[in-house]
Amino acid sequence: KNQVEQSPQSLIILEGKNCTLQCNYTVSPFSNLRWYKQDTGRGPVSLTIMTFSENTKSNGRYTATLDADTKQSSLHITASQLSDSASYICVWNDYKLSFGAGTTVTVRA
């Protein structure tokens, strides 16, 4: 059974628009929850790391939220740019990183 479900599987947005990606998890406890960005053919790059005590964490135009009660996390991208086209992966750390399947975001001009 998947311990993390990400939605949507993919989405297309226009440049300059905002979007929100969802991550619902069942696994707990864990030490932290992370969001990574993976460009096609490249290694994942860390965007945010949140512990249980944190509700929100920002990294530039990326803002992650964490609700431990509902076991949900989201990643909000503000004012999207063409370079935001990538896969965004929710990752939980239970002493090793376990990756979700990701949401593929395509930003169009």
Place this chain on the structure above:
Amino acid sequence: EPEVTQTPSHQVTQMGQEVILRCVPISNHLYFYWYRQILGQKVEFLVSFYNNEISEKSEIFDDQFSVERPDGSNFTLKIRSTKLEDSAMYFCASSSPGQYNSPLHFGNGTRLTVT
């Protein structure tokens, strides 16, 4: 900014052959990892390495796999007898002390193709 480097970027090998994938982690990092990603699938944990020994490994990391830090800078993954299903992108990663809340820095991977 320091980065993790991996070589080669693409390796083609015949089934049954041995391959060694090489990685140079960030110099002051102490924790090292290998992950793999089969085309179109999610990133999967293989093994973590700390203090010159394996700290954790997944069920994927069977006796055909081994890791080594031969000289204090390189970190290698060896597959002794490759199978078709070993075809994947292999990512090396490293992190600094304070492992659990430190970001993992990934290399750009080695694409392994087993024919």
